[in-house]
Amino acid sequence: MTDPLVPDRLDLVPDALLVSRAADGDTAAFETLARRYGPLMRACARRLTGSYADADDVVQEALVQAWKQLDTLREPGAVKSWLLRLTGSRSIDFLRRRRNHAGFGDIDEVSGKGDVGSPEAGPEAKAVQGSSIESLKAALARLPEEQRRCWVLKEFNGQSYDQIAQTLNISTASVRGRLARARITLVREMEEWR
Amino acid sequence: MSMPNDNLECGHTLEELSLYLDTGEFADPRHLETCPDCRNGLDSLRRLTAAGSELLSNDLAAAGSGNDPWMKNILASLKLELRPGRDIPLRSDDPADRLTETEGSVFALIRSVADATPGAVAGKVRLHGDVTVPGEPITVSVDLAVAFGHPFMRSAAALRLDLAKALARHTELNIAGIDITITDVIDPSAAQAPDPAPQEES
Numbered sequence: 001m002t003d004p005l006v007p008d009r010l011d012l013v014p015d016a017l018l019v020s021r022a023a024d025g026d027t028a029a030f031e032t033l034a035r036r037y038g039p040l041m042r043a044c045a046r047r048l049t050g051s052y053a054d055a056d057d058v059v060q061e062a063l064v065q066a067w068k069q070l071d072t073l074r075e076p077g078a079v080k081s082w083l084l085r086l087t088g089s090r091s092i093d094f095l096r097r098r099r100n101h102a103g104f105g106d107i108d109e110v111s112g113k114g115d116v117g118s119p120e121a122g123p124e125a126k127a128v129q130g131s132s133i134e135s136l137k138a139a140l141a142r143l144p145e146e147q148r149r150c151w152v153l154k155e156f157n158g159q160s161y162d163q164i165a166q167t168l169n170i171s172t173a174s175v176r177g178r179l180a181r182a183r184i185t186l187v188r189e190m191e192e193w194r
Numbered sequence: 195m196s197m198p199n200d201n202l203e204c205g206h207t208l209e210e211l212s213l214y215l216d217t218g219e220f221a222d223p224r225h226l227e228t229c230p231d232c233r234n235g236l237d238s239l240r241r242l243t244a245a246g247s248e249l250l251s252n253d254l255a256a257a258g259s260g261n262d263p264w265m266k267n268i269l270a271s272l273k274l275e276l277r278p279g280r281d282i283p284l285r286s287d288d289p290a291d292r293l294t295e296t297e298g299s300v301f302a303l304i305r306s307v308a309d310a311t312p313g314a315v316a317g318k319v320r321l322h323g324d325v326t327v328p329g330e331p332i333t334v335s336v337d338l339a340v341a342f343g344h345p346f347m348r349s350a351a352a353l354r355l356d357l358a359k360a361l362a363r364h365t366e367l368n369i370a371g372i373d374i375t376i377t378d379v380i381d382p383s384a385a386q387a388p389d390p391a392p393q394e395e396s
Binding site: 068176177191 | 207208209212213216217238239241242243245246247248249250252253254256257258259260261264265267268269271272273274275276277278279298301302305309315316317318319337339377378380382
């Protein structure tokens with residue numbers, strides 16, 4: 001019997017259905033969601049924390065929280081942005097904890113520097129990787145930490161001003177200001193480079 | 195609060211333009227259409243946004259796939275708590291024994307029967323009625339996603355029968371009805387790879 005849905009049935013079904021199943025206790029459905037959005041969560045967490053090792057801890061924490069709080073998700077189709085929001089909050093918590101423990105080891109808070117040896121991208125990505133990407137990366141790494149967090153939460157995690165304000169525990173007006181300053185600096189540095 | 199030099203010659207600021215890009219709010223929208231400074235500023239900000247999306251796509255490609263070892267490690271250490279739901283009493287020969295099965299295990303049974311139907315995948319499952327009272331009439335509802343073009347209507351009746359049989363064998367619930375609702379139609383030929391990036395440009 002050939003069943004068009006069989007081989008990876010759960011991989012084919014929409015987010016909302018997986019969320020319903022996971023909320024009913026189906027761990028396989030939850031793991032499918034985790035595999036679907038894990039790479040994006042990891043990419044965002046890595047930009048925020050600076051290394052894949054830390055990003056993986058953050059993704060794991062975010063997934064544990066997601067499993068516990070799935071029934072609070074009002075719009076099951078919005079699970080992707082919800083997971084990214086959880087990833088953002090857990091990343092910021094992680095950075096706060098790390099700062100509290102600073103002094104016990106060398107702290108590298110600069111984006112990406114913790115991963116010098118890790119593969120940056122596959123060959124295809126490298127080919128299209130215009131130098132604007134390189135200059136953006138360099139400019140991001142030089143940005144003050146608080147501005148960089150705002151920018152990444154906005155552009156990578158896709159959070160709104162209000163959500164960023166909540167995540168960072170600052171006012172929406174501060175988010176607006178930091179984000180604008182981040183963008184102005186980035187634009188200027190990238191244009192100098194051009 | 196602005197950085198020095200963030201004022202444009204027309205009197206507006208890059209901060210205003212940055213906000214405009216995200217929210218569409220601007221005190222004097224008509225000004226934007228005619229002011230060369232503002233247009234330049236917006237162009238620069240848009241180029242930055244585009245570079246940001248590109249960086250995200252790169253980072254996403256570099257992060258690997260959901261089937262990689264890093265993801266397997268994460269999944270292996272998740273230790274997800276069970277969701278037992280309500281306790282459903284079972285008869286026992288000895289009145290001193292108190293036997294129950296969990297609602298969660300009945301959900302899993304219903305899902306596995308529905309998933310075994312060709313072209314179908316179970317979604318949300320509910321047991322309506324007080325399952326904690328023996329003999330209480332219970333209505334089962336199951337959401338289903340079905341494959342596009344699959345002759346599902348014929349199998350709906352079969353599924354209802356299979357569910358009734360499985361529930362009779364594995365539970366003591368007094369099933370009064372089984373409602374099957376098709377909530378999604380899936381086109382397996384359009385099976386998408388997991389969604390790549392939030393803002394994809396093509």
